Amino acid sequence: MDRSIPVWVAAALALVVLMALPLGWIGWVSVSSESGPTLAHYATVFQDPQLQKALWNTVVMAFWVGLASVALGAPMAWLTARTDLPGQTLIRGLIMASFVTPPFLGAFAWVMLAGPNAGLLNKLYRNLSGADDALVNIFTMPGLIFVVAIYTFPYVYIMIANTLALIASDLEEAAAILGAGRLRVAATVTLPMVAPAILSGFILAVLQALALFGSPAILALPAGFHTITTQIWSFFHYPPKVEMAAAFSIPLLLATALLLQVQKRLLGRRGYASIGGKGGRRRAIPLGLWRYPALGGCLALLACAIFLPYGVLAKAALSRAWAQPLTWDNLTLANFTFTFFEYSATQSAVLNTLELGVMTATVGAGLAALLAYVTNRRLIIGHQVLAFLALAPIVIPGVVLAVGLFIAYTRPPLLLYGTLWILFVAYVTKEMPVGYSQADATFKGVHPELEDAGRILGAGRLRVLGEITAPLARSGIIATWCFIFIGVIRELSASIILFTPATKVISVVIFDLKEEGQFGPIAVLGLFMLAMTFGTVVLMQRVLGRDFMGAKE
Amino acid sequence: MAQRWRFPMAVLGVLVLLGGAAPASAQDGHLEAAKKEGKVVWYTSLVLPSAEKVAKLFEAAYPGIKVEVHRTGSQRILQKLMQELQANIKNVDVVHTSDAGHFVLLKEKKLLMHYTPAGVDKFPAGFKDRDGYYYGLRATVNVIAYNTKIVSAVEAPRTWKELLDPKWRGKLVTAHPGYSGVIATHVLALVNHYGWDYFKQLAQNRAMIVQSAADPSAVVASGERSVAVNGGDYSAYQLKKKGSPIEIVYPKDGVPLVVSPTAITAFAPHPNAAKLFTDFTFTKDVQQVMADSEGLYTGHPEVKYPADKPKLDELKLLQVDPEELEKRNEEIKKRFVEFFGA
Amino acid sequence: MPGVIVKELTKRYGEVAAVEGLSLEVKPRELVALLGPSGCGKTTTLRVVAGFLRPEAGEIWVGDRCLSSPSAVVPPERRRMAMIFQSYALWPHMTVAQNVAYGLRFKQEVSRAERERRVREILKVVHLEGFESRYPGELSGGQQQRVAVARSLVVEPEILLLDEPLSNLDANLREEMRFEIRRLHEAFGITTLYVTHDQAEAMVISDRIAVLYRGRLVQIGTAHQLFEQPRTRFVADFIGKTNLIDGVAAAPDRVARGGLSLRVASASLKPGAAVTVSIRPHEIALAPASSPRTPGEGVNVLRGTVQRTSYLGDAIDYQVQVDGSDVVLRVAGPPPAAVRAGQEVTLTLPAAACVPLTDSD
Missing domain, CATH: 3.40.190.10 (Periplasmic binding protein-like II)
Structure with a gap:
């Protein structure tokens, strides 16, 4: 048992550095003043009508994003998992693309698409209809909800599609043979079985929306309203009111923790969704005449999430004035030249991003693999605690994490602010749950008997780890690396508070440029970021030999 | 494609203009020390393309000294500057924002270096701090x-x-x-x-x-x-x-x-390069570039403004x-x- | 060739004891099956023997070496054992030859050439010549099983452990592999512990069977001993089909239930004690009540009515309601059926086949 002591100490230290310190500081700062402990900050925060409005806006947005994500994700999951819908590979591919698209890029693209006057869609509408009014105004609450939902619904989709994939057709056919019609089968058998998945998908979507910073900053601020995250961020404007930011972070933290608890309950009971899932064949339900309308519906939604935004980004990257038609006169490569060669912030930001991405992914994947191995093989007592710790950061929204890290590391003994290290710590913490889940699934896929077989034939534990476990887990760990890397290069909500001019990353530069209205360079950097993301995704798919959204097997 | 050539032409133009004048007007003592420092860090609210242009002009005039441009809004500059100081980070040499109030604050906190850039004595009063800590680089x-x-x-x-x-x-x-x-x-x-x-x-x-x-x-x-x-x-x-x-x-x-002041920080890590750069931004040629291609007003009495802009x-x-x-x-x-x- | 001694073994998971006070001896060159339903502790016992688990109490001895005790466990890799797993545990990233050769790499005395020779040889023994460079994913279930066997035998272990090795095979193949494993055991003579939940498998393969129930050893013996003289209700029921009649000892050699009284194969019952009588269906003789050969009143002769007959191909299964009792007996007889449902019959239960069980389990 003695061997486990260093691991314990290391785990405890990691806990302190990654979680307890920042959260502890948030709690402490939120109740301290020069004259001792106080609840004054909370009183101020919750009595200010502006801040109340921000709270309410967040609740409204998150709720509707959750509903919209279910409304979009559930039918698509059913269509692709269960029916003979044509073009399923394409649709899955596009949903995956929307899953990895940084939401703030989507929001930015939609400014160009659906700004009430200059937005290309509104212009088109006016030309076609001769009307004076705009078709849609993206700078509104519904606009914000729409843009957030089209990049959040994949969470619901994945959850439900994977559940549906576990339910054998027999269960549905059993109902059908008893005389239930197709809709009745769906309503009485399929729906109740996926209900926990739908609910927990809803919660997942709400959580995503709650923690989001970029999209509200791009769409809500011009429309004249705040959400919790943008409000927390603006508390940092000079003169900074860190204690207010801390007090305002607490409700967000509590809401997230509560929702996750509910979701865990739901998933804990999910067992029955997969009953009879083994071995059952799945037969595609024929859609008949509805095949092509259904396909059209899916593609229309994905056009909103992928084709239109990517198209308008490409157009903005190549034109002098993004709102003007792409004529020969308007065509230019100057945005690329400016972004990569004249704008001095780009190169260092690209380097910082890559450095942080590689560093975080390597350390994160390594740590996640170690933790997952220890917990899966129960190598030390208290391994459950380690698993809990690895998953715990999921309750901390990026902005809140950043507030905590900012308070914790702008003072001795650990002065990390102003270095890449503080971003590194933020990213490792933020990505640990994703990395751990991936690594955990990987080791769950490596049957422990494969290791036992090596042991009993004469190989020591380390040798087995090197010759048997490592080669078998390799592709899973590489995928973990890729997941973390993708998460890091798009990170905005924590970076926006923790960066200093010398430690900018690409997402922060994009946000800077956005505040200045530099559409061309934003589009160029956005495309660059997408290229890096998709490059990583392709690598990951190669390694895994499957599309990464699916359940294993 | 005219756009593509505008920038190199401007650089070339300034180089010709600076040919004899600039190095002579810069204090020679600074130059060697500045070159050793190798760079100057500039927090600026000057709109991004203009800021990059000024930086490129400086780098062309003084090869070997890089300008690190960090451009963002005036209030963000103050925010980051103060946050960095709180964490004991001394990164910035030259601060330039459009909020003159910032400089009052920074002066009170003793964060500015007392420095009078070459040639500012001819500027109108509205462009000069009476204590000599900051000077209006441009106006709009x-x-x-x-x-x-x-x-x-x-x-x-x-x-x-x-x-x-x-x-x-x-x-x-x-x-x-x-x-x-x-x-x-x-x-x-x-x-x-x-x-x-x-x-x-x-x-x-x-x-x-x-x-x-x-x-x-x-x-x-x-x-x-x-x-x-x-x-x-x-x-x-x-x-x-x-x-x-x-x-x-x-x-x-x-x-x-709006007169946008510029100043050198009291803790500037590259003080000589900062002085050189500040002097450079107040030369008639750079001030004229700001007036010509950027459409800014300046305090320099000899600067000529485009005919299609009203005089102040x-x-x-x-x-x-x-x-x-x-x-x-x-x-x-x-x-x-x-x-x-x- | 040493044997294995398990002494007073206890293994707990948290509060729950998976194995409690289990003692067992496997003699040199013997094959002992650990038999029991799932959760009885048989796999846990095997894994303690293999060194994967540390016991809370008790010891594992092989020959004169104590391999496991609560204070010290020799790691699996130094136990000179081999194990065949339920999942086969073939390494998917290695070829058949690499899989089989793996254990030989840790034997210093075996040269590279010798290693290759032994791999070729053992693959021949398991009928897999020519499969050396295949990957496990390219083999059928039965072939994978043979690779797993070859991998374990090639290292010439002192002890061979098998954990439900046949449970993933289909019925025909399973039957074939039982004989194969027995053949290999007889050829190599390795001391073997074999875990299974299938009593037929245990009976075919093993020299002796140890029946485990709820973490304890309930009976150990040859298949014949267990079948003929089960000591507990559990063993009687688990090994083969049987009729169980709960009653009370009326005399040292007699058990009564209601109006029913049976003479049993023992003369040492304590009158008044609860006793269960086990009698195998094939031991009961059945005759139509009207038949001239019908025995009259006599010892262990019962009258009854056939409730149902089932044709099983090689036998007929009768369900007979005993007159004046709530007891229903199952009787096995050779085809063709002697009686039909509804007919009166007499049943003869030889006293020697009526085994009294006094343990409560």
Whole structure:
């Protein structure tokens, strides 16, 4: 048992550095003043009508994003998992693309698409209809909800599609043979079985929306309203009111923790969704005449999430004035030249991003693999605690994490602010749950008997780890690396508070440029970021030999 | 492709101009030390392409000394500067924002170096700190800008008050005093002139809110909104030069003048390069570049302005006191958010 | 060739004891099956023997070496054992030859050439010549099983452990592999512990069977001993089909239930004690009540009515309601069926086949 002591100490230290310190500081700062402990900050925060409005806006947005994500994700999951819908590979591919698209890029693209006057869609509408009014105004609450939902619904989709994939057709056919019609089968058998998945998908979507910073900053601020995250961020404007930011972070933290608890309950009971899932064949339900309308519906939604935004980004990257038609006169490569060669912030930001991405992914994947191995093989007592710790950061929204890290590391003994290290710590913490889940699934896929077989034939534990476990887990760990890397290069909500001019990353530069209205360079950097993301995704798919959204097997 | 060649040509032009003059005018003692330091870190609110252009000009004139440009809004610059100092990070050499109040604050906190750039003695009083810590690098005036495709010259608002007309509801765009020093100055000038009621009423017209003072004219040029209710005239001027459908109105009831100071920090890690760079930005040639291609005003008496821009003395200027700006900074941001929502 | 001794073994998971006070001896060259339903502790016992688990109490001895005790466990890799797993545990990233050769790499005395020779040889023994460079994923279930066997035998272990090795095979193949494993055991003579939940498998393969129930050893013996003289109700029921009649000892050699009284194969019952009588269906003789060969009143002769007959191909299964009792007996007889449902019959239960069970389990 003695061997486990260093691991314990290391785990405890990691806990302190990654979680307890920042959260502890948030709690402490939120109740301290020069004259001792106080609840004054909370009183101020919750009595200010502006801040109340921000709270309410967040609740409204998150709720509707959750509903919209279910409304979009559930039918698509059913269509692709269960029916003979044509073009399923394409649709899955596009949903995956929307899953990895940084939401703030989507929001930015939609400014160009659906700004009430200059937005290309509104212009088109006016030309076609001769009307004076705009078709849609993206700078509104519904606009914000729409843009957030089209990049959040994949969470619901994945959850439900994977559940549906576990339910054998027999269960549905059993109902059908008893005389239930197709809709009745769906309503009485399929729906109740996926209900926990739908609910927990809803919660997942709400959580995503709650923690989001970029999209509200791009769409809500011009429309004249705040959400919790943008409000927390603006508390940092000079003169900074860190204690207010801390007090305002607490409700967000509590809401997230509560929702996750509910979701865990739901998933804990999910067992029955997969009953009879083994071995059952799945037969595609024929859609008949509805095949092509259904396909059209899916593609229309994905056009909103992928084709239109990517198209308008490409157009903005190549034109002098993004709102003007792409004529020969308007065509230019100057945005690329400016972004990569004249704008001095780009190169260092690209380097910082890559450095942080590689560093975080390597350390994160390594740590996640170690933790997952220890917990899966129960190598030390208290391994459950380690698993809990690895998953715990999921309750901390990026902005809140950043507030905590900012308070914790702008003072001795650990002065990390102003270095890449503080971003590194933020990213490792933020990505640990994703990395751990991936690594955990990987080791769950490596049957422990494969290791036992090596042991009993004469190989020591380390040798087995090197010759048997490592080669078998390799592709899973590489995928973990890729997941973390993708998460890091798009990170905005924590970076926006923790960066200093010398430690900018690409997402922060994009946000800077956005505040200045530099559409061309934003589009160029956005495309660059997408290229890096998709490059990583392709690598990951190669390694895994499957599309990464699916359940294993 | 003309655009592509504009920048190298400008560099070439300045190099020719500087050929004999620049190195001679720079204090030679600085030069060696500055070269050893190798770079200068510049936190600036000068709009990004202009800032990069000044940096490239300097690097061309003094090979071996890099300029690290960190461009963001005036208020963000102060925020990051103070946060860095709190964490004991001493990174920045030269600070340049459009909020003169910042420099009052920084001076009080003893964070500025006492330094008089070469040649500023000829500048008008409004460009000089009486204690000699900061000097106005450039100036701009806040103007109304409108999209000529949507609004005819006859309809266009001529005064600040005309923007309160309900017919502009949903058609206006404003920048944010919580981001931009130009706008903070603008808001204070108009508050002093008309009171807060003016902004309360303006907010009724539901303006779109952007951040940078350069952005309202970009939004207007794209057609997203028809009229910009503030913003530096120089960004609108540049867009107009590029052929965007935008026109500038210098309101008759007065134009808020924004003088954007620059200073060297007391803790500058590259003090010699900072001095060299500051001197460089005040040379007639660089000041002239700002006037020519950027459409800015400057304090340099010999600078010639484009014929299609009004001279400063032809305008009714509304000026604000930097100390008042510093004191009322909080109030300006808070009330603006109260009226406009974010 | 040493044997294995398990002494007073206890293994707990948290509060739950998976194995409690289990003692067992496997003699040199013997094959002992650990038999029991799932959760009885048989796999846990095997894994303690293999060194994967540390016991809370008790010891594992092989020959004169104590391999496991609560204070010290020799790691699996130094136990000179081999194990065949339920999942086969073939390494998917290695070829058949690499899989089989793996254990030989840790034997210093075996040269590279010798290693290759032994791999070729053992693959021949398990009928897999020519499969050396295949990957496990390219083999059928039965072939994978043979690779797993070859991998374990090639290292010439002192002890061979098998954990439900046949449970993943289909019925025909399973039957074939039982004989194969027995053949290999007889050829190599390795001391073997074999875990299974299938009593037929245990009976075919093993020299002796240890029946485990709820973490304890309930009975150990040859298949014949267990079948003929089960000591507990559990063993009687688990090994083969049987009729169980709960009653009370009326005399040292007699058990009564209601109006029913049976003489049993023992003369040492304590009158008044609860006793269960086990009698195998094939031991009961059945005759139509009207038949001339019908025995009259006599010892262990019962009258009853056939409730149902089932044709099983090689036998007929009768369900007979005993007159004047709630007891229903199952009787196995050779086809064709002697009686039909509803007919009266007499049943003869030889006293020697009526095994009294006094343990409560």
